[in-house]
Amino acid sequence: xxxxxxxxxxxxxxxxxxxxxxxxxxxxxxxxxxxxxxxxxxxxxxxxxxxxxxxxxxxxxxxxxxxxxxxxxxxxxxxxxxxxxxxxxxxxxxxxxxxxxxxxxxxxxxxxxxxxxxxxxxxxxxxxxxxxxxxxxxxxxxxxxxxxxxxxxxxxxxxxxxxxxxxxxxxxxxxxxxxxxxxxxxxxxxxxxxxxxxxxxxxxxxxxxxxxxxxxxxxxxxxxxxxxxxxxxxxxxxxxxxxxxxxxxxxxxxxxxxxxxxxxxxxxxxxxxxxxxxxxxxxxxxxxxxxxxxxxxxxxxxxxxxxxxxxxxxxxxxxxxxxxxxxxxxxxxxxxxxxxxxxxxxxxxxxxxxxxxxxxxxxxxxxxxxxxxxxxxxxxxxxxxxxxxxxxxxxxxxxxxxxxxxxxxxxxxxxxxxxxxxxxxxxxxxxxxxxxxxxxxxxxxxxxxxxxxxxxxxxxxxxxxxxxxxxxxxxxxxxxxxxxxxxxxxxxxxxxxxxxxxxxxxxxxxxxxxxxxxxxxxxxxxxxxxxxxxxxxxxxxxxxxxxxxxxxxxxxxxxxxxxxxxxxxxxxxxxxxx
Ligand SMILES: Cc1cc2nc3c(=O)[nH]c(=O)nc-3n(C[C@H](O)[C@H](O)[C@H](O)COP(=O)(O)OP(=O)(O)OC[C@H]3O[C@@H](n4cnc5c(N)ncnc54)[C@H](O)[C@@H]3O)c2cc1C
Numbered sequence: 001x002x003x004x005x006x007x008x009x010x011x012x013x014x015x016x017x018x019x020x021x022x023x024x025x026x027x028x029x030x031x032x033x034x035x036x037x038x039x040x041x042x043x044x045x046x047x048x049x050x051x052x053x054x055x056x057x058x059x060x061x062x063x064x065x066x067x068x069x070x071x072x073x074x075x076x077x078x079x080x081x082x083x084x085x086x087x088x089x090x091x092x093x094x095x096x097x098x099x100x101x102x103x104x105x106x107x108x109x110x111x112x113x114x115x116x117x118x119x120x121x122x123x124x125x126x127x128x129x130x131x132x133x134x135x136x137x138x139x140x141x142x143x144x145x146x147x148x149x150x151x152x153x154x155x156x157x158x159x160x161x162x163x164x165x166x167x168x169x170x171x172x173x174x175x176x177x178x179x180x181x182x183x184x185x186x187x188x189x190x191x192x193x194x195x196x197x198x199x200x201x202x203x204x205x206x207x208x209x210x211x212x213x214x215x216x217x218x219x220x221x222x223x224x225x226x227x228x229x230x231x232x233x234x235x236x237x238x239x240x241x242x243x244x245x246x247x248x249x250x251x252x253x254x255x256x257x258x259x260x261x262x263x264x265x266x267x268x269x270x271x272x273x274x275x276x277x278x279x280x281x282x283x284x285x286x287x288x289x290x291x292x293x294x295x296x297x298x299x300x301x302x303x304x305x306x307x308x309x310x311x312x313x314x315x316x317x318x319x320x321x322x323x324x325x326x327x328x329x330x331x332x333x334x335x336x337x338x339x340x341x342x343x344x345x346x347x348x349x350x351x352x353x354x355x356x357x358x359x360x361x362x363x364x365x366x367x368x369x370x371x372x373x374x375x376x377x378x379x380x381x382x383x384x385x386x387x388x389x390x391x392x393x394x395x396x397x398x399x400x401x402x403x404x405x406x407x408x409x410x411x412x413x414x415x416x417x418x419x420x421x422x423x424x425x426x427x428x429x430x431x432x433x434x435x436x437x438x439x440x441x442x443x444x445x446x447x448x449x450x451x452x453x454x455x456x457x458x459x460x461x462x463x464x465x466x467x468x469x470x471x472x473x474x475x476x477x478x479x480x481x482x483x484x485x486x487x488x489x490x491x492x493x494x495x496x497x498x499x500x501x502x503x504x505x506x507x508x509x510x511x512x513x514x515x516x517x518x519x520x521x522x523x524x525x526x527x528x529x530x531x532x533x534x535x536x537x538x539x540x541x542x543x544x545x546x547x548x549x550x551x552x553x554x555x556x557x558x559x560x561x562x563x564x565x566x567x568x569x570x571x572x573x574x575x576x577x578x
Contacts, residue, residue, distance in 0.1 A: 018443045019044045021433060022208050022224035024167045024251065027054035028142075029401025029422035030230030031149035035110070036430035038158040041437055045153070046165040046211055046222065048512075052146050053246045055232045055402060056419070059142025060286040060354070062114075062134040063107075063423070064416040065100035067121050071131040073097050080417060083128045083316050084410025085539035086554045087264065092388050092407040096417070096424045103423040104135050111148035113137055124351075125291035126415035128316040134416050139286055139354045145419070164214040166512050167231070167250060170258045170397065171221055171446045173205040204259055206397035207443040214512050221446035226396055226433045229255060229384065230422075233402040237520045237527065238377035239468075239475035242271050242284045248516040249523035251403035255384045256526060261393045261560040263405040264382030265523075266531040267540045269413055270480050271378035272296075272320040275371065276335035277362055285338055285355060285373055287415050289366075290314060292351055294340040296324065297370065299333050318412050318480075318540045321375040325480045328374070337370035375480060379418060381409040381540065382530070385558060390429035393560075396440065398433060400425035405556075411539020453508045467517055469497055474524050478531060483544040487532045494525045530557045 020041035023030045034043045047053070066076050076097045081088050104121075108114055114137050115122040124134035137144035153159050208223035231251030235243025256262055273290070275283040290296075290313040295303050308323045309315035315323075324336050340348055345367035349356050356366040364371055383405035390398035401422035408421045457463070477490035498521045505518050534557055536550035537543050 018208075019222070019224040020437055021226045021228065022046065022222055023228045023230055024209060025054070025230035025232060025401070025403075026051045026150070026153075026161060027056035027230060027232050027401060027422070028145055028149065028419055029232075029426050030228070031146075031153050032423060032426035033228060033230065033400060033429050033433075034159050035149065035152055035156065036426060037433060038156045040434055041158070043159045044222065044224065045159065045161040046167060046209075047161065047163055048166040048214070048250070049164060049246055051150055051161055051163055052143075053244060054146060055235075055243055055247060056142045056422075057146040058242070058244060058284070059145070059419055060139045060284060061126055061288045061416050062124055062136030062141040063100070063104055063419045064126075064129065064133050064414065065104045065135055065420065066097070066133055067101060067135065068123055068132050071133050075131055076100070076133060079128055079130050080408070080414045081410070083412045083414040083539075084408075085412055085549070087267075087407075087410035087539065087556060089407025089410075095388060096408050096421060099424050099427070100420050103420070103427060107145065107148075107423065110152055112144050114141075114144075124288045125314070126287040127290060127311070127314045127320065128414045129416075134288065134291070136288070139288065139352045142419070166212045166214055166515060167209040167254065168212050168219060168449075168510070168515050169210050170206050170227065170254050171208045171210060171223060172258055173207065173444075176207065176444050176446060205395040206258065208446065209254070210449050212510065212512060212515065217509070217511060219449040219451070219510065221449060223443035223446050225440040225443055226398060226436050228390065228398040228400060228429065228433070229403050230399075230401050231403045233380045234520070234523050235377045235379075236516075237471065237474050237524045238268075238479070239471040240274065240282075240374065240376040242274050242282050242376050242378045244282075248519050249380070250516065250519050251399065252380075252383060252526070253519035253522045255392065255394075255397070255399065255403075256522065256559070256561055258394060258397070259561060260397060260399075261385040261558050262383065262526065263385040263556045263558045264411070264530070265380070265527045265559065266534050266557060267381035267409070267411050268377055268527065269317060269379040269381060269540055270321040270375040272317055272324055272375050273338055273373040274376035274378075275359075275362075276374045277364075277372065280358075280362055282376065283358060284378075285371060286352070287317070289338065289340060289352060289355065292340070292347070293343045294338050296320070296373075297337045297339055298327050298331060299335075299337065301337075316412060317415065318542070321480050322542060324373075324375055335372040335374045338373045339370045340366060341368050341370070343367075377475075377479075379413055381405070381411070381413050382557075385556075387432075388425060388428050389432035390425055391432055396436065398429055400429050407556075411541065451510065453506060453510060455508045457508050457511045457514060458504065463513055463517065466497060466501060467520070470494065470517070470521050470524055473497075474527070478524070478528055481542055481544060482531055484532075484546075487528055487543075491525070491528045491532065494521060494528060497521055498525060526559055530559055533557050
């Protein structure tokens with residue numbers, strides 16, 4: 001029996017127990033929080049595929065932290081605030097930047113092998129950073145972190161990690177207390193799960209999640225006194241993305257259906273340089289490659305970034321991505337070139353062994369050949385509105401890492417600040433969750449999930465078509481450059497698609513595919529709704545009909561469902577609720 005199967009088998013014997021803490025997701029946020037809590041509490045981590053299927057595992061560049069003598073906290077703060085275009089929370093920026101060196105040293109103590117130069121860390125440089133401050137493990141920093149943390153997690157007796165467990169919806173207090181209804185109502189209620197109920201003012205408490213075993217498709221309630229969403233990003237909402245398949249925005253969708261407030265969803269970061277190659281699914285060419293001197297050229301060899309921004313190729317990502325998009329559209333070219341051929345080959349191979357090796361497999365030599373690249377959806381700057389310690393608008397529900405919106409990134413994330421945010425968030429969330437555990441009673445018993453849909457899932461070809469439609473609408477109409485007309489069209493298309501997907505959700509036997517499809521359709525709709533609301537251009541949100549920033553819009557867009565069940569009203573507000 002494989003190690004993976006053994007973990008699943010051993011887990012299945014203990015399925016019904018209630019836990020102190022349920023963590024959904026096994027990226028840097030979830031794993032780090034589990035390690036911080038495990039000496040005080042019993043922690044269950046559930047993750048929807050393999051333990052290392054996460055955005056974390058794919059991170060190449062590294063973690064931003066001030067270690068260089070030429071650098072200072074003030075510089076790192078300033079760079080973060082500049083990228084964030086007026087929407088960062090200054091207190092959060094200050095706290096994260098100042099804690100960064102300590103959190104990085106802790107990671108190293110846990111076994112992550114960062115590169116060193118002389119006495120200190122070898123520091124890379126990336127777009128938007130005015131100094132060298134990217135701590136890295138060659139160009140596979142994320143894999144080094146994921147591997148080290150997983151080793152520690154597996155070794156800890158108070159942590160259990162179960163793979164192939166897909167959280168479908170959150171368990172809410174109001175649903176536990178709601179009076180039982182007649183068959184029709186109860187069916188709707190159980191399937192609607194967290195989406196409706198007798199929630200008051202969005203303050204429903206969370207007691208765990210309904211979770212599907214990917215092998216059997218059976219759904220069970222898993223209760224806990226504290227539930228943490230560490231489910232990462234939503235790149236799969238877009239047709240082209242650097243994210244792995246697990247990034248379907250499940251945490252955002254579950255939290256929204258439960259009534260939590262979500263913020264800044266219009267700010268989706270597109271990475272400027274994803275490899276454009278017929279045989280490579282998604283492969284990122286790290287920003288650090290431009291940090292080491294790579295330049296961008298159109299297909300006729302013309303360098304175009306110096307005329308766009310004083311930092312040229314090292315301008316913030318949104319500016320580089322928009323410039324590439326403009327050149328491609330203007331010339332009708334399918335990609336642009338990334339050229340590192342003028343940098344000494346030995347230096348390139350030493351700094352980027354992973355990227356160079358992958359490209360060689362595809363017949364491209366990073367040290368000599370121009371590399372074909374296009375922008376692709378990369379990072380969600382918005383998320384579940386949360387404090388730095390993960391507190392959300394629902395008692396008992398916490399959110400950390402990419403799924404959360406703490407105010408660090410504002411309207412645009414500074415490169416390599418996201419692994420850092422997850423690290424610092426996990427550190428603070430551990431304190432916050434411990435306070436909850438000291439006061440909260442045992443989780444109440446949750447009713448079993450009652451499957452209502454009995455019809456077999458749709459043919460793969462139909463389901464694939466819906467996946468493709470949602471993702472194409474988002475790519476074509478809600479991408480790097482938006483307009484009022486494109487957004488309105490996207491909104492109408494997504495409404496039709498969502499209605500059909502909701503009908504399937506009610507009638508068909510649930511499958512992981514349908515659960516995820518429903519989530520990308522919802523998250524796509526929320527991104528569109530947030531983008532339509534922001535009638536200006538700022539940071540990552542660029543609208544041709546409102547091309548400039550407007551001072552009155554210097555606040556976050558908040559979206560929250562207050563209606564009952566699906567299709568409930570979206571409520572937009574400004575900032576600060578927590
Ligand atoms: C190619 C690439 C390169 C990057 N490079 C960098 C970089 O150099 N520096 C940097 O700071 N950031 C980088 N990022 C961003 C960074 O990797 C992520 O923001 C960060 O890893 C997020 O960590 P997380 O713990 O929040 O989520 P993730 O690491 O994405 O983990 C989410 C976890 O939740 C699980 N999950 C999701 N939904 C469910 C569900 N319904 N039920 C159960 N489990 C679920 C997933 O399977 C996964 O285990 C990069 C991202 C990518 C894709």
